[in-house]
Amino acid sequence: KKSLPLFGKKAMVSAGPTYEAIDPVRFIGNHSSGKMGFAIADELVRLGAEVTVIAGPTAQKATQTLKRIDVVSAEEMLHACSSIFPEVDITIMCAAVADYRPKTVATQKIKKQENELVLQLEKTVDILASLGRDKTENQILVGFALETNDEENYAKGKLEKKNLDLVVLNSLNDKGAGFKADTNKITIFNKALERTIFETKSKTEVAKDICAAILKIIK
Numbered sequence: 227k228k229s230l231p232l233f234g235k236k237a238m239v240s241a242g243p244t245y246e247a248i249d250p251v252r253f254i255g256n257h258s259s260g261k262m263g264f265a266i267a268d269e270l271v272r273l274g275a276e277v278t279v280i281a282g283p284t285a286q287k288a289t290q291t292l293k294r295i296d297v298v299s300a301e302e303m304l305h306a307c308s309s310i311f312p313e314v315d316i317t318i319m320c321a322a323v324a325d326y327r328p329k330t331v332a333t334q335k336i337k338k339q340e341n342e343l344v345l346q347l348e349k350t351v352d353i354l355a356s357l358g359r360d361k362t363e364n365q366i367l368v369g370f371a372l373e374t375n376d377e378e379n380y381a382k383g384k385l386e387k388k389n390l391d392l393v394v395l396n397s398l399n400d401k402g403a404g405f406k407a408d409t410n411k412i413t414i415f416n417k418a419l420e421r422t423i424f425e426t427k428s429k430t431e432v433a434k435d436i437c438a439a440i441l442k443i444i445k
C-alpha cells in the first residue's frame with residue numbers, strides 16, 4: 227500500500243446530479259448518472275488515496291472501499307464539499323450541479339393550473355468556484371466542463387475563472403460522450419493551457435487518464 231502513488235493523500239469527488247425541489251413531489255434535475263464520478267473515485271482508491279464521494283441522487287455504487295456522503299440539493303452538496311475541502315489534497319468536481327433552483331419551495335403539492343405555471347428560479351452557488359477561491363498552494367482542484375458549442379474556449383475560461391489545476395472537457399457533440407453512456411471522450415487542459423485529446427474510452431479508462439494527469443502535477 228505504501229508504494230502506491232497516492233498513499234497518504236486524501237481526495238474528494240463530487241458525483242451525480244442534484245435535485246432542486248419544486249414542491250414535496252417534484253424537482254428540477256438533470257441526466258447525470260454519476261458513473262464518471264464513481265469511476266474516478268474508484269481509481270483514486272486504487273492509486274492509494276483515502277477517498278470521500280459527495281454523491282447526488284444516483285443509483286451508482288463504488289466498487290472500492292471509500293466514504294460516501296449522500297446529498298440531494300446543490301445547497302447540501304455545497305455544505306458537504308466545503309466542510310471536507312480543507313482536509314483534502316485532491317478535489318475532483320464531477321457532479322452536474324443545478325445552476326438554478328426554485329426561489330420558493332411549495333410546502334404542499336402545486337395544483338394543476340388553468341393555463342401556464344410560472345416558476346421563478348434563483349441561482350445556486352457555484353461550488354467549484356467557491357472551492358477555487360479557498361484553494362491553498364498545495365491543493366489540486368479539477369473541474370469538468372460539459373459543453374455543446376465553442377467547447378475549448380469555455381473550458382479554458384472555466385479553468386482560469388474558477389482557479390483550477392485541470393479542466394476536463396467533454397462535448398455533447400462527441401459520440402459516446404456524456405451522461406448515461408459507459409464511455410466518454412475527453413480533452414484535458416492544464417494550467418499552462420496545454421491540451422491533451424483522448425480517444426473515446428470506457429469511463430474506467432477515462433478515470434485512469436484523469437488520475438494520470440493529476441499524478442503528473444503532484445510529481
Ligand code: C5P
Binds near residue numbers: 321323324325355371
Ligand atoms: O460552469 P459550469 O457549471 O459549466 O462548470 C462545471 C464544473 O463546475 C463542474 O466541475 C461542476 O461539477 C462544477 N459546478 C459546481 N457547482 C455548481 C455548478 C458547477 O461545483 N453550482
